[in-house]
Amino acid sequence: MSRHLDLIGIGPGNPDWLTLAAVDAIEHLDVLFVVLKEHDVDDLVEFRRELLRRHRPGAEAEGMRIVELQDAPRPWKTADNYKEAVATWRRQRLDQWTHAVADNLADGQRGGFLVWGDPGLFESTLAIVKKLIAAVDVDGGVPIELNVIPGISSSLSLASRHQIPLNRQGRALQISPARLLADGMPEGVDDVIVMLDGRQTFSLIDPTGIDIYWAAYIGTPDEILISGDLAEVRDEILSARADAEKRLGWVFDTYLLRRR
Numbered sequence: 001m002s003r004h005l006d007l008i009g010i011g012p013g014n015p016d017w018l019t020l021a022a023v024d025a026i027e028h029l030d031v032l033f034v035v036l037k038e039h040d041v042d043d044l045v046e047f048r049r050e051l052l053r054r055h056r057p058g059a060e061a062e063g064m065r066i067v068e069l070q071d072a073p074r075p076w077k078t079a080d081n082y083k084e085a086v087a088t089w090r091r092q093r094l095d096q097w098t099h100a101v102a103d104n105l106a107d108g109q110r111g112g113f114l115v116w117g118d119p120g121l122f123e124s125t126l127a128i129v130k131k132l133i134a135a136v137d138v139d140g141g142v143p144i145e146l147n148v149i150p151g152i153s154s155s156l157s158l159a160s161r162h163q164i165p166l167n168r169q170g171r172a173l174q175i176s177p178a179r180l181l182a183d184g185m186p187e188g189v190d191d192v193i194v195m196l197d198g199r200q201t202f203s204l205i206d207p208t209g210i211d212i213y214w215a216a217y218i219g220t221p222d223e224i225l226i227s228g229d230l231a232e233v234r235d236e237i238l239s240a241r242a243d244a245e246k247r248l249g250w251v252f253d254t255y256l257l258r259r260r
């Protein structure tokens with residue numbers, strides 16, 4: 001008696017950048033759980049559809065079920081008690097996913113989630129699914145075996161697209177959410193990959209002695225790459241980013257800051 005859940009890393013937006021293990025997992029799913037976010041971007045939803053068309057063209061005929069999980073709106077930072085509001089939002093998400101798995105994944109079946117980039121980097125899916133599996137064990141339900149399939153992370157593909165190594169010989173590399181860089185590069189760190197930047201933090205810090213390798217929409221037909229001395233290229237990046245956001249309605253960007 002057992003059930004399976006696959007967390008399938010699907011890379012940062014290029015359908016050719018899937019591993020053979022990811023393709024194999026998609027081909028064998030009985031149930032696909034799809035998390036729909038409040039402001040889901042059409043292009044990202046379309047990318048997942050494209051993967052299914054390629055790797056599971058007969059999904060409906062074969063009886064693969066698609067179960068949609070509509071995320072509640074994330075609490076606003078202005079909520080009276082923001083921490084409490086986020087904790088409640090997380091609990092609701094866990095409850096919803098637990099019920100969806102209990103109702104839709106039968107003994108012997110394989111369910112899965114398609115996870116952007118790599119499931120281990122700035123993603124909450126893995127943590128929620130682990131809690132869900134622990135709760136099933138406590139409740140004595142049919143056990144669930146977890147399988148996490150690595151994907152190409154946007155942070156790593158940044159290096160291949162710019163054709164640079166991410167680390168310098170014998171040196172460390174940090175991966176950071178943009179909010180931790182509000183005061184500039186951390187002390188003692190010379191190479192930082194920055195993700196989740198909604199405020200163009202690179203344009204707010206002191207650029208002296210820093211190079212930037214910036215990329216948006218990596219792997220997609222809309223990909224943009226700009227690199228150089230931060231003081232010289234930051235305005236070019238700001239304008240390219242603003243134009244693209246206006247044209248496409250959304251933007252995903254990431255960059256390496258490197259102290260010279």
Ligand SMILES: C[S@@+](CC[C@H](N)C(=O)[O-])C[C@H]1O[C@@H](n2cnc3c(N)ncnc32)[C@H](O)[C@@H]1O
Nearest residue numbers: 012117118122153154195196217218252253254
């Ligand atoms: C919630 S995190 C998910 C990261 C994902 N797990 C990964 O491994 O790439 C979303 C952030 O990843 C970065 N990102 C994801 N896909 C990207 C892409 N195609 N191009 C540039 N940045 C991307 C952006 O910094 C975005 O804010």
